[in-house]
Amino acid sequence: MSLFPSTPSTPPMDLNSWIRQQEDTVARTWASLKREEDEIEYEEEVVVKLGQRLSQTRDRIQVSHRSHIDALMQQVAKDEGRMLQSIDAVGARLAHEKSVFQREIQRIAHSRANTPRTDRHTRQAWDYADRIWRAEESGIQERIDRVAAMGLECRRRLAASSTYSPSRRRPSTTAEPAPEEREPLRRERERTKSSADRFVRERKVSAGAVIREPAAKEFIRERRPSQAVPPSRPITAAARPATAGASRHYQTAEDSPRERERERESRRDRRERDREPREPREPSSHREPSSHREHRQRTKSTAALPTHHASHSTSHLPASLPPASHMPHVSEDRTRLAAAWTAYECRWAGLQAPIPSAPTAPLTFHNVPWPVGFQPESPRSLTPDRIKKFLLSSSHSPHRSPKERLRSALSLWRPEQWEDKWINSVEPGDRDKVRYGVSVVAQCLGELLKEASSKEDRSA
Structure with a gap:
């Protein structure tokens, strides 16, 4: 050239x-x-x-x-x-x-x-x-x-x-059906x-792996085989993986x-809510105050929670569900947090176990996977509330307690560990900024871990 x-x-x-x-x-x-x-x-x-x-x-x-x-x-x-x-x-x-x-x-x-x-x-x-x-x-x-x-x-x-x-499966106590009876049962199941x-x-x-996030309302899991392999991409175009x-x-x-x-x-x-307008309206002099009506609705919503499903825990549900007009916003927020958590885990997996022979780009403050669900502009954005909202969100890791999540996160954000493993990969102009951000995250995680431990002790 x-x-x-x-x-x-x-x-x-x-x-x-x-x-x-x-x-x-x-x-x-x-x-x-x-x-x-x-x-x-x-x-x-x-x-x-x-x-x-x-x-x-x-x-x-x-x-x-x-x-x-x-x-x-x-x-x-x-x-x-x-x-x-x-x-x-x-x-x-x-x-x-x-x-x-x-x-x-x-x-x-x-x-x-x-x-x-x-x-x-x-x-x-x-x-x-x-x-x-x-x-x-x-x-x-x-x-x-x-x-x-x-x-x-x-x-x-x-x-x-x-x-x-x-060997850990529970043995069956019922008699097995005959071979001629088994086929109709299989079709009807x-x-x-x-x-x-x-x-x-x-x-x-x-x-x-969520390659492209589906819409929360329109996504329906299909039980049919995959479509044909997409056509090959142009030579100079940014390719999509067929593994999606x-x-x-x-x-x-x-x-x-x-x-x-x-x-x-x-x-x-x-x-x-659809049944409520059909109920006879009370005279204005006998109506309940608004606070009493809200309390009655909250009590009704709480009583409506199902108790007959022993296999599905309902402890994650709030005492009163928000109106239907607000449910899409909650679903969008949960989807966004779940996607941010997936990206956070994948970025950390690449830092901890990079692909052999793969060239690594230098780290800066703006591409470090900070535990806040977005890419902050400065260490001032790394607050305990944002870290707590991201790490303890119900959109991910439902099988882990808050204490386990915080301990796992703290093992990644110890300042001495960063000095040994990753600080040399940071661009020299951003090293002080990254060091300060890591110390802020470690301090916030320590405070959140103390708070979670005290809550567990009080509940015990």
């Missing part, structure tokens, strides 16, 4: 011609990476097919005989392990592609640094080239982040399946997730028993 103003004997290149030359170079780079892209496409197809087979196997578990469940569970674990291998292979090849583009970005930065400040035309040309190559690099990084999130969820599912033990829970009590299916198709086969947060219970409560509350 020649410099922007090539030589004194030739006229300087036009800026549009320079940009076209850089785009042609990007296209040639993608053409040289065709082998890696073909391997990525192959592994992505493997992941999609395994996702379809896992969905069919889990459907068979729900309607199969008890003696067949152990073999089906072993097949699920085997397919999950093969899927994890393909996901890791995709991540390694994407890391190689990113390193190719980063080498070109470093060469452009070196050429720009050697250009005199007075030559603004040439420096502007190098700036345009840097933008073009960084746009391609950011597209690859998005693919790496999505693949890392899927790998994290696949590892969680493998860990959950490893807790399954056939309703295929729901709760039936699988009755057969396999130790199996805890974790939520799949595999995530639709796993249970999501909106499909959990807690969300179904919440939907039933909202429908019951709407029916009660």
Whole structure:
């Protein structure tokens, strides 16, 4: 590649011609990476097919005989392990592609640094080239982040399946039906997730990696096989991973028993409000004060909570549910917090166990995964209330107590641990700011942990 103003004997290149030359170079780079892209496409197809087979196997578990469940569970674990291998292979090849583009970005930065400040035309040309190559690099990084999130969820599912033990299942006390009677029963049995829970009590299916967040009202889990593999992307476009198709086969947060219970409560509350206008209105002199009416409505909402489902805890429900007009805002806030928590965990997984041979970008204050659910501008945004709202939200980690969550977070934000592991990866200009932010987070977590411990002691 020649410099922007090539030589004194030739006229300087036009800026549009320079940009076209850089785009042609990007296209040639993608053409040289065709082998890696073909391997990525192959592994992505493997992941999609395994996702379809896992969905069919889990459907068979729900309607199969008890003696067949152990073999089906072993097949699920085997397919999950093969899927994890393909996901890791995709991540390694994407890391190689990113390193190719980063080498070109470093060469452009070196050429720009050697250009005199007075030559603004040439420096502007190098700036345009840097933008073009960084746009391609950011597209690859998005693919790496999505693949890392899927790998994290696949590892969680493998860990959950490893807790399954056939010997711990409760033996059946009922007589098994005859083979000729078993087929009609299988056809009549309703295929729901709760039936699988009755057969396999130790199996805890974790939520799949949310690649694209579905709308809370419109999302309906499909029980049909995946669609065909999407067509291949253009060479220079930021690619989407075909592995996103595999995530639709796993249970999501909106499909959990807690969300179904919440939907039933909202429908019951709407029916009660619809019945209220039909009741005869009292004379104005005998009406209750507004405070008494609100207290009566709160009491009615509290009494309406179901008590016949022993398997579903209702301790997470408030004493009185908000009106139906406010429910979408609550759902949107929960979805946003759940997505922020997933991004927070994936970012920390990348910091703690980076992909081998993957080039790492330097840390700054603005890309450190702070525990507040958003990217703060300064350490003043790291307040105890925001940290508590993010870490102790009911949108994630329902199986962990507040004390366990705070202890786990504190293990990541110890200042001495940051000095040993990550502070050298921070840009020198941001190190003092990051050190101060880490100390603020550690202090806030210590105060919140003391508060949670005192609450547990008082309740005990």
